[in-house]
Amino acid sequence: MSIYIGSDHAGFGLKNVLREHLKAQGQEVLDLGTFDAEVKVDYPDIAREVAEKVRTNKDSAGILVCGTGIGVAIAANKVKGIRAANVHDVTEAKFSRLHNDANIVTVGARTLGEETAKEVVDTFLTTSFEAGRHLARVEKITAIENEQ
Ligand code: RB5
Secondary structure (H helix, E strand, C coil), X not given: CEEEEEECXXXXXXXXXXXXXXXXXXXXXXXXXXXXXXXXXXXXXHHHHHHHHHHHCCCEEEEEEECCCHHHHHHHCCCCCCCEEECCCHHHHHHHHXXXXXXXXXXXXXXXXXXXXXXXXXXXXXXXXXXXXXXXXXXXXHHHHHHC
Protein backbone atom coordinates (compact mmCIF):
# COMPACT_ATOMS: atom_id res chain seq x y z
CA MET A 1 0.00 0.00 0.00
CA SER A 2 1.25 3.49 -0.85
CA ILE A 3 1.05 6.06 1.91
CA TYR A 4 0.92 9.74 0.94
CA ILE A 5 1.89 12.18 3.67
CA GLY A 6 1.81 15.96 3.76
CA SER A 7 1.67 18.94 6.06
CA ASP A 8 1.73 22.71 6.21
CA HIS A 9 4.50 24.58 8.07
CA ALA A 10 2.79 23.99 11.44
CA GLY A 11 2.74 20.24 10.87
CA PHE A 12 6.19 19.97 9.32
CA GLY A 13 8.02 18.52 12.34
CA LEU A 14 5.39 15.90 13.19
CA LYS A 15 4.98 14.99 9.52
CA ASN A 16 8.70 14.18 9.33
CA VAL A 17 8.56 12.16 12.56
CA LEU A 18 5.63 10.10 11.22
CA ARG A 19 7.30 9.61 7.82
CA GLU A 20 10.48 8.25 9.44
CA HIS A 21 8.46 6.11 11.87
CA LEU A 22 6.64 4.43 8.97
CA LYS A 23 9.73 4.11 6.79
CA ALA A 24 11.49 2.32 9.66
CA GLN A 25 8.70 -0.27 9.44
CA GLY A 26 9.45 -0.76 5.74
CA GLN A 27 6.34 1.08 4.54
CA GLU A 28 6.28 2.91 1.22
CA VAL A 29 5.80 6.56 2.20
CA LEU A 30 5.60 9.36 -0.36
CA ASP A 31 6.21 12.76 1.19
CA LEU A 32 4.42 15.50 -0.75
CA GLY A 33 5.78 18.32 1.45
CA THR A 34 6.02 20.87 2.77
CA PHE A 35 9.80 20.67 2.94
CA ASP A 36 10.70 23.91 4.72
CA ALA A 37 9.20 24.86 8.08
CA GLU A 38 10.37 28.46 7.64
CA VAL A 39 8.16 29.07 4.62
CA LYS A 40 4.47 29.41 5.46
CA VAL A 41 2.19 27.40 3.20
CA ASP A 42 -1.59 27.23 3.05
CA TYR A 43 -2.97 23.94 4.38
CA PRO A 44 -5.66 23.57 1.65
CA ASP A 45 -2.92 23.27 -0.99
CA ILE A 46 -1.18 20.29 0.59
CA ALA A 47 -4.49 18.71 1.66
CA ARG A 48 -5.68 18.86 -1.93
CA GLU A 49 -2.47 17.31 -3.24
CA VAL A 50 -2.55 14.36 -0.82
CA ALA A 51 -6.30 13.88 -1.30
CA GLU A 52 -6.01 13.77 -5.08
CA LYS A 53 -3.25 11.15 -4.85
CA VAL A 54 -5.36 9.00 -2.53
CA ARG A 55 -8.38 9.43 -4.77
CA THR A 56 -6.56 8.26 -7.89
CA ASN A 57 -4.46 5.48 -6.35
CA LYS A 58 -6.74 2.66 -5.33
CA ASP A 59 -4.57 0.88 -2.77
CA SER A 60 -3.38 3.92 -0.86
CA ALA A 61 -3.95 5.95 2.29
CA GLY A 62 -3.17 9.50 3.31
CA ILE A 63 -1.77 11.22 6.38
CA LEU A 64 -2.15 14.98 6.78
CA VAL A 65 -0.74 17.17 9.52
CA CYS A 66 -1.44 20.82 10.30
CA GLY A 67 -1.63 22.71 13.59
CA THR A 68 -4.85 21.05 14.68
CA GLY A 69 -5.59 18.54 11.92
CA ILE A 70 -8.87 20.37 11.36
CA GLY A 71 -8.07 22.56 8.36
CA VAL A 72 -6.49 19.74 6.35
CA ALA A 73 -9.46 17.47 7.15
CA ILE A 74 -12.01 20.05 5.99
CA ALA A 75 -10.07 20.70 2.79
CA ALA A 76 -9.37 17.02 1.99
CA ASN A 77 -13.04 16.13 2.46
CA LYS A 78 -13.93 18.45 -0.43
CA VAL A 79 -12.22 16.03 -2.83
CA LYS A 80 -14.57 13.38 -4.21
CA GLY A 81 -14.03 9.94 -2.76
CA ILE A 82 -12.14 11.21 0.27
CA ARG A 83 -13.16 10.38 3.82
CA ALA A 84 -10.67 12.22 6.03
CA ALA A 85 -10.93 11.78 9.79
CA ASN A 86 -9.34 14.15 12.29
CA VAL A 87 -8.19 11.69 14.94
CA HIS A 88 -6.96 12.25 18.50
CA ASP A 89 -6.46 8.77 19.89
CA VAL A 90 -6.21 5.09 19.03
CA THR A 91 -9.93 4.46 19.57
CA GLU A 92 -10.92 7.12 17.05
CA ALA A 93 -8.28 5.82 14.64
CA LYS A 94 -9.71 2.32 14.93
CA PHE A 95 -13.33 3.31 14.40
CA SER A 96 -12.54 5.72 11.57
CA ARG A 97 -11.44 2.62 9.65
CA LEU A 98 -13.85 -0.01 11.02
CA HIS A 99 -17.05 2.01 10.58
CA ASN A 100 -16.25 4.95 8.26
CA ASP A 101 -13.69 3.44 5.90
CA ALA A 102 -11.67 6.65 6.26
CA ASN A 103 -8.91 6.87 3.65
CA ILE A 104 -7.04 9.82 5.17
CA VAL A 105 -6.12 10.38 8.80
CA THR A 106 -5.38 13.90 9.97
CA VAL A 107 -3.54 14.85 13.15
CA GLY A 108 -2.64 18.11 14.87
CA ALA A 109 0.99 18.90 15.58
CA ARG A 110 -0.07 21.46 18.19
CA THR A 111 -2.66 19.23 19.83
CA LEU A 112 -1.17 15.72 19.83
CA GLY A 113 2.07 14.34 21.25
CA GLU A 114 4.44 12.48 18.95
CA GLU A 115 3.95 9.09 20.60
CA THR A 116 0.16 9.34 20.40
CA ALA A 117 0.40 10.44 16.76
CA LYS A 118 2.56 7.40 15.96
CA GLU A 119 0.04 5.07 17.63
CA VAL A 120 -2.78 6.80 15.75
CA VAL A 121 -1.22 6.29 12.31
CA ASP A 122 -0.17 2.70 13.12
CA THR A 123 -3.73 1.83 14.16
CA PHE A 124 -5.22 3.65 11.18
CA LEU A 125 -3.00 1.79 8.72
CA THR A 126 -3.51 -1.67 10.22
CA THR A 127 -7.29 -1.62 10.74
CA SER A 128 -9.63 -2.78 7.96
CA PHE A 129 -13.11 -1.55 7.12
CA GLU A 130 -15.71 -3.80 8.77
CA ALA A 131 -18.19 -3.32 5.87
CA GLY A 132 -21.42 -5.22 6.75
CA ARG A 133 -24.01 -2.78 8.08
CA HIS A 134 -21.50 0.07 7.72
CA LEU A 135 -21.20 -0.30 3.96
CA ALA A 136 -24.63 1.13 3.18
CA ARG A 137 -23.87 4.12 5.42
CA VAL A 138 -20.60 4.86 3.69
CA GLU A 139 -22.41 4.49 0.35
CA LYS A 140 -24.86 7.15 1.54
CA ILE A 141 -21.91 9.50 2.09
CA THR A 142 -20.88 8.86 -1.52
CA ALA A 143 -24.47 9.51 -2.63
CA ILE A 144 -24.42 12.95 -0.95
CA GLU A 145 -21.15 13.68 -2.72
CA ASN A 146 -22.57 12.64 -6.09
CA GLU A 147 -25.58 14.93 -5.66
CA GLN A 148 -23.42 18.07 -5.36
C1 RB5 B 1 -1.51 27.47 10.66
O1 RB5 B 1 -1.13 28.47 11.54
C2 RB5 B 1 -2.76 26.76 11.18
O2 RB5 B 1 -3.86 27.60 11.05
C3 RB5 B 1 -2.97 25.47 10.44
O3 RB5 B 1 -1.86 24.66 10.60
C4 RB5 B 1 -4.12 24.59 10.89
O4 RB5 B 1 -4.10 24.36 12.25
C5 RB5 B 1 -5.45 24.92 10.39
O5 RB5 B 1 -6.43 24.19 10.62
